[in-house]
Amino acid sequence: MGIRLGANQYGKAENRVVRVYRESSRHELYDLNVSTSLRGEFTAAHVTGSQADVLPTDTQKNTAFAYAKRHGVSSPEDYAIALGRRLLEAAPRAQSVQVRVEQYAWDRIPVGGEGHDHAFIRRGDGTRTVAVTVSDRDARERIAVLSGVCDLVVLKTTASEFKGFLKDEYTTLKEADDRIMATSLVARWRHMTTETDWNASYAAIRATLLEVFAATYSRALQETLYLMGQRVLEAHSEVAEIRFSAPNKHHFLVDLEPFGLENNGEVFIAADRPYGLIEATVIRDEAPDPGEAWLAVPAFT
Numbered sequence: 001m002g003i004r005l006g007a008n009q010y011g012k013a014e015n016r017v018v019r020v021y022r023e024s025s026r027h028e029l030y031d032l033n034v035s036t037s038l039r040g041e042f043t044a045a046h047v048t049g050s051q052a053d054v055l056p057t058d059t060q061k062n063t064a065f066a067y068a069k070r071h072g073v074s075s076p077e078d079y080a081i082a083l084g085r086r087l088l089e090a091a092p093r094a095q096s097v098q099v100r101v102e103q104y105a106w107d108r109i110p111v112g113g114e115g116h117d118h119a120f121i122r123r124g125d126g127t128r129t130v131a132v133t134v135s136d137r138d139a140r141e142r143i144a145v146l147s148g149v150c151d152l153v154v155l156k157t158t159a160s161e162f163k164g165f166l167k168d169e170y171t172t173l174k175e176a177d178d179r180i181m182a183t184s185l186v187a188r189w190r191h192m193t194t195e196t197d198w199n200a201s202y203a204a205i206r207a208t209l210l211e212v213f214a215a216t217y218s219r220a221l222q223e224t225l226y227l228m229g230q231r232v233l234e235a236h237s238e239v240a241e242i243r244f245s246a247p248n249k250h251h252f253l254v255d256l257e258p259f260g261l262e263n264n265g266e267v268f269i270a271a272d273r274p275y276g277l278i279e280a281t282v283i284r285d286e287a288p289d290p291g292e293a294w295l296a297v298p299a300f301t
Contacts, residue, residue, distance in 0.1 A: 229282025
């Protein structure tokens with residue numbers, strides 16, 4: 001029976017890169033968490049221990065910081081593409097590289113009714129994410145860009161139901177005509193092109209996701225996710241597909257009868273686990289093949 005090395009990759013995870021622009025007295029701040037992974041012909045490193053083809057993870061770390069200065073950070077997508085190209089150039093035995101970026105948002109602290117020039121407070125309404133895969137096979141460069149958001153915690157106190165579901169001898173869940181629906185949303189969307197205004201696209205898609213969640217009646221979280229994806233694809237022809245991972249943050253009505261009190265949908269207990277996990281993809285019929293775009297992206301296997 002033969003034995004061989006299977007799929008593998010290596011890199012430097014969670015480099016905390018903070019880029020400050022000081023060209024004027026009003027500073028700009030970019031706060032990134034950057035992870036890199038090289039994929040390719042690294043059999044010798046595993047089988048014989050030879051590191052001749054291995055670009056050290058420490059070098060990948062240094063490059064992530066250097067490129068925050070050399071290339072700059074106008075958007076996490078643009079930075080990730082530049083960093084991926086550089087790492088692929090530096091590691092001849094690599095066939096592709098994935099660069100994952102989380103951007104933590106900061107707002108200016110208001111002073112005298114205006115945002116301060118160099119004092120910030122971290123925002124807590126979701127984290128912008130990017131996963132860029134750059135490959136160079138047969139002397140042809142391919143770039144796949146996944147933009148997204150995670151930890152986007154949303155809740156609606158009505159306009160949501162859950163009923164008519166399958167029941168068996170172990171079913172205890174009661175049907176609900178009116179319930180709290182909440183989730184900590186992870187959404188990632190794949191672009192068809194790199195010719196995109198990344199910041200404007202992200203802002204518009206994020207706004208669409210929130211608007212659909214808030215303004216549409218939901219018969220299930222599955223339906224809400226599909227409607228979100230449908231609206232994004234209708235409005236953004238440059239998006240090939242969008243994928244969701246949505247843990248259902250359950251809120252259960254508390255029984256107040258022992259205390260002589262009615263509870264007409266007013267007092268709930270928030271349960272963090274166990275939770276329902278709803279995942280879905282909404283995709284165009286003509287979407288191009290994703291290649292390695294989703295490979296090793298957390299929550300989207």
